[in-house]
Amino acid sequence: MEEELKKEANPVTMINPYKLWKTLYFSAEDALTATVRKSVTTGEFASGLDLILNSYLQYLKMHNDSLSRYMEDSPFSSKRDVARVAELVVSLETKLDSLEGQLEENLAEIASTTDLITEQLSKQPDDLIAKELSQILAPAMTAVNDLSKRVSDLEIIIKRIDSSLTGIGKSMSVESKKRVENPSPAKTQEAGQTLKEMLAKRENPPSPKAQKPKPTGNTGE
Amino acid sequence: MKDDILIQADSAFHIGENLAQTNEHWMHTTARWMEVLAYDHKPATGLSPKELLWRKNKSKLYHYLGNTDRKYRTPVLLIYALINKSYVLDLAPGFSMVEYLVKEGFDVYLLDWGEFEWEDRELSYADFVYDYIAPSVKRVARNAQSPDVSIIGYCMGGTMTTMYAALFDKPVLKNLVYLAAPIDFTNAGVYEVWLKAQGYDPDRICDALELVPKGFIDWGTRMLNPVANYLGTYTRLWKTIEEDKPVYFWKVLNKWATDNINFPGAAYRDWIRDFYQGNKLVKNQVLLRGRRVQLQKIKANLLALVGLRDHIALPHQTAAALTYLGGHDKTYLEFPVGHGGLVLGETARDKVFPVLASWLAERSDPWLEEE
Numbered sequence: 334m335e336e337e338l339k340k341e342a343n344p345v346t347m348i349n350p351y352k353l354w355k356t357l358y359f360s361a362e363d364a365l366t367a368t369v370r371k372s373v374t375t376g377e378f379a380s381g382l383d384l385i386l387n388s389y390l391q392y393l394k395m396h397n398d399s400l401s402r403y404m405e406d407s408p409f410s411s412k413r414d415v416a417r418v419a420e421l422v423v424s425l426e427t428k429l430d431s432l433e434g435q436l437e438e439n440l441a442e443i444a445s446t447t448d449l450i451t452e453q454l455s456k457q458p459d460d461l462i463a464k465e466l467s468q469i470l471a472p473a474m475t476a477v478n479d480l481s482k483r484v485s486d487l488e489i490i491i492k493r494i495d496s497s498l499t500g501i502g503k504s505m506s507v508e509s510k511k512r513v514e515n516p517s518p519a520k521t522q523e524a525g526q527t528l529k530e531m532l533a534k535r536e537n538p539p540s541p542k543a544q545k546p547k548p549t550g551n552t553g554e
Numbered sequence: 555m556k557d558d559i560l561i562q563a564d565s566a567f568h569i570g571e572n573l574a575q576t577n578e579h580w581m582h583t584t585a586r587w588m589e590v591l592a593y594d595h596k597p598a599t600g601l602s603p604k605e606l607l608w609r610k611n612k613s614k615l616y617h618y619l620g621n622t623d624r625k626y627r628t629p630v631l632l633i634y635a636l637i638n639k640s641y642v643l644d645l646a647p648g649f650s651m652v653e654y655l656v657k658e659g660f661d662v663y664l665l666d667w668g669e670f671e672w673e674d675r676e677l678s679y680a681d682f683v684y685d686y687i688a689p690s691v692k693r694v695a696r697n698a699q700s701p702d703v704s705i706i707g708y709c710m711g712g713t714m715t716t717m718y719a720a721l722f723d724k725p726v727l728k729n730l731v732y733l734a735a736p737i738d739f740t741n742a743g744v745y746e747v748w749l750k751a752q753g754y755d756p757d758r759i760c761d762a763l764e765l766v767p768k769g770f771i772d773w774g775t776r777m778l779n780p781v782a783n784y785l786g787t788y789t790r791l792w793k794t795i796e797e798d799k800p801v802y803f804w805k806v807l808n809k810w811a812t813d814n815i816n817f818p819g820a821a822y823r824d825w826i827r828d829f830y831q832g833n834k835l836v837k838n839q840v841l842l843r844g845r846r847v848q849l850q851k852i853k854a855n856l857l858a859l860v861g862l863r864d865h866i867a868l869p870h871q872t873a874a875a876l877t878y879l880g881g882h883d884k885t886y887l888e889f890p891v892g893h894g895g896l897v898l899g900e901t902a903r904d905k906v907f908p909v910l911a912s913w914l915a916e917r918s919d920p921w922l923e924e925e
Contacts, residue, residue, distance in 0.1 A: 344562060344563070345562070345568075346560055347560070347561055348560060349558070349561045349572075351576045351577065351580060352558045356558070356559060358789075359793070362781065362785065362786060362789060366781040366782045366786060369779075369780055370779050370780075370782075373778070373779075374747050376747060378747075379748045379751040379754070380752070380753055383752075384753060386753075386759075387753060387755075390762040391762075393762045413672075416671075416672040416673040416675075417673075419671070426610065426611065427610070430610055434692075
């Protein structure tokens, strides 16, 4: 029989019932989807749904209220009691969290401030120090400059005195030579001593110790 | 298609053989399909190396570490929504926004909200903005040694980022990226009909539920397109197996889509009443701890990315940011994808991530080695 069927050479065409069913089913499902989807968007559907919902909610509220009243006197903890404990835990966690948040914020602020200070200092340390020092030392520097000027003025004066004294010394030696030729010994010796003393004083000024202390205004000693 | 339906063979025997093979393939497909749904382990997600920088309550601020040298001083903080989990931004290697940005040389951070429990039912948007987002941004800037930051807000995360950006000026928000983030809540599609219906009262929901359960949120999201989400997801898996395509990406996506989180009741009330029903954000009427959120105060460079097929945050809802925000550098780009397609899938990897990275690169300060 099988061999006979195989030997049939005529090509045969027929509908595949499985594929047909599949195609029909999914087409029908698509059509149903569209129709139902359209129907759920109507006001009538919504009203019907609300009617069922409100009836259920009414029953649920009544049930919950009576159960709550029963649980109030019950020795067992209710869902509400457990939730209350959970709420306390959550609020405690919130407090800790807020503290942690504040701490983190403060630490971040301190860190950023410190970073800013460090950054600014590292950027212009020399300039800043130099500026501060120059401000502090400005009066001292003025005083030093003033002193230096005075000293140089003094040096000029001393040089002038020195040169004039040298000139005087020279003229006096010429005069003394003349006087040797016509001696007047007492005057010559006096003049020579005075000049020597002056020169010696200039080269070796008297030490402060050697000077007689001037009387101070403070008489309480 | 016709070629698939019709079988052509030399003989009736070959046709029978073909049908038998298809039958066997379908049996195997169905067995494997059931196996994937029932037994297969969930694939690992969020695999990019990271360190925990800060934690508060259930929320965690992650800092991503990479082998690539850092190129930009301005760090990037990702802020996710309060619906589903944030690992969609780092879904799988090769399909991860985080991985892409790290490889591009950005210093990347992610604020993961964690899973809200009963004790978190009173958390409001004011709490999220003041106590979670603001300290996170501070820590990010400090850790990155940068005076400014870039924030990418996905979906509701973008809305929350907007409120933060309007209220806090330090650290400077240099770049703001919206990924399908609703800013203007007028004509919000299906949500417009549902949430503005006369019988829908967010106060009643919050009073009864207090902590809005993840099932409620999941149901609300899935009901936007019920057949596709409740049935199509699984038939698509069967089709993927039958066509011998890899199921890894389906598994990853399905893991994320079904991995929802509870929604704090107070925030849910604000979300529906102030945003969807009141549209207070664009009217500058949102008050957080007594301070008014004024959108014109946001001067950051803005990039708004939207999916043209998005039915959760419609394109015009995000595009409104270009009108209301105060900066001068504003860019708006559309992609042919849905809500999730901006962060997962091939379009995201090949088009969205490169555009996002280059836009950020142009507007981020370079990282100098001596820093």
